Amino acid sequence: MDKLVLFDAEKHFLEILWAAEPVKSTELARICQEKLGWKKPTTFNMIRKLADKRLLQNENATVTALISRRDLQRLESEALLQQSFQGSVPAFLAAFLEGRRLEPDELEALKRLIEEARS
Amino acid sequence: MDKLVLFDAEKHFLEILWAAEPVKSTELARICQEKLGWKKPTTFNMIRKLADKRLLQNENATVTALISRRDLQRLESEALLQQSFQGSVPAFLAAFLEGRRLEPDELEALKRLIEEARS
DNA sequence: GCAAAAGGTTTGTCTTGACAAACCCCACAT
């Protein structure tokens, strides 16, 4: 896949889809009307756009995501790391720690993660 | 400061400014022409736009950044963390480790960072 | 004095994201 660019409206839409999938397209349109104030064509246009980007599929009027929230989070994180930190997680963390103190439980959790990553 | 949104062109411009500052505005326009293919007004417009955002200043035709690369990196990182991981660094790292193995020296560097963050 | 350079601003064009009005087709119920 090429460089993935997602805009705010697309992300909001995906959040709704993840919470509702698998979901009938008309039901999804109703939810978007309720939560985002969208009219029906807006939702169908978004469905078509994200299907073109292969992020979801709409088969037999049932919409399912082709990418999980987790995977999207990871892709976005990697993109940021690559763009701003040359892919270096330590560089990211160092920059981050400069502006903010982590809680002890956060540090413990980080330590555990690193131990697990070693094995 | 409000929620900071920077677009690609702005980021590219800032990279050039950071590499050259303090720099005469006309010299900056020359560099942008060379590296980005911009004409002079484009650069001056960008200078004015980013000055409005208080990201740089142009005094006596000398341009300097008001935000360092480091600080921008941190702001972007925090925005991503907040948007996708509810501000949790461990959650970020866990998601990240799911898709990629870190090198031993990276793990060491991370461990050191965490030890230092404890004191 | 005049032209060129320095240091800009104003206005315009094109592209694209965000959103929807108008419309389409099919199936089903009455």
Added chain:
DNA sequence: ATGTGGGGTTTGTCAAGACAAACCTTTTGC
């Protein structure tokens, strides 16, 4: 046959980003 609902598409409008043509003013050099 007609109306309604389901499931969409096409086309349009508006706003904003990206970029620059045309223009402006001041200073400097000849």
